[in-house]
Structure formats: C-alpha cells, structure tokens
Amino acid sequence: METASHCQCECGAASFSVRGAPLMRGFCHCTICQAFNEAPFADITLFRRRDVEMPAADSVAYRNYASPAMLYRGKCVKCHKPAVEYMDFPLMPDVVIVPTGTISNQAIVPSPTLHIFYDKRQQDVDDGLPKHRGYLASQCAFGWHLLKALAKK
C-alpha cells in the first residue's frame, strides 16, 4: 500500500499531496533556481506526475523561464514561495519537481545523488556527491539519473 504525503508552500495556501516514494533528489545551482528559490541552490525532489495530486490551479502561479525549456515553475499566489514545478515536454518522462523542504513527511525523501550547474554556484558544497558543470553536462547527468530512477520504479 502506498502512503500519501502532504506538501505545502510556506504559508500553506498552495498545498497538495504525493503518493508513494519519490524518484530522485538533487541540487541545482543554476541562476534561475537561485532566483526562484531565493537561495544559493535548489534542493529538489522528483515524483512521477501520476503520483502527484497537483495543487488547486488558482493557488499557484506558473511561469516558464525559458531555460530549461518546457519547465513550468509554480509559486504560491499568496506567499510567493516555490510550490511545485512540472515539465511538459514531448517524449520526456512526465515528472513533477517538488522543493524538498515542502514535503511534510521527510522520511520519504531520498538521499540526494548529484549537483548540477555547479559552475554557477554561490557556495561550495563539500558532500562527496558528483558535481556537474555547464549546461550540457548538467542536463545529461540529470536526465541519466532520472532515467535510472524511472527504470527502477
């Protein structure tokens, strides 16, 4: 039986639930993630789209920042904190990105496996995880980790 976990933005207006275990977790240091999260890097956990009960449409404002293409980033309309992000790209796996800190049941959160866009970092991270630099290497590493996770689940 799969358990449901609750996720919500800082104020709680954008809330939703996820089922089962996430696919993977990683850190993104790209400048868009830095701005979007108002943090040196993003700590993100990925779920299959079908495992996510998306928040009410009027509680989240989505924006496409063009890079990476087809990634829609949603912020709560009330507190303007990150709520959820989703990819809408033909032939790509349907995944939803959840800011790790918004998951209430941290027991389901997996260990992170990589850093991407590390060349854009605001701070060094000494955690022994692979660090990928540059657009192509970062996208490839991320895609590879995601495909491996999808194959396992």
Ligand SMILES: [Zn+2]
């Ligand atoms: Zn909020």
Ligand SMILES: [Zn+2]
């Ligand atoms: Zn990023």
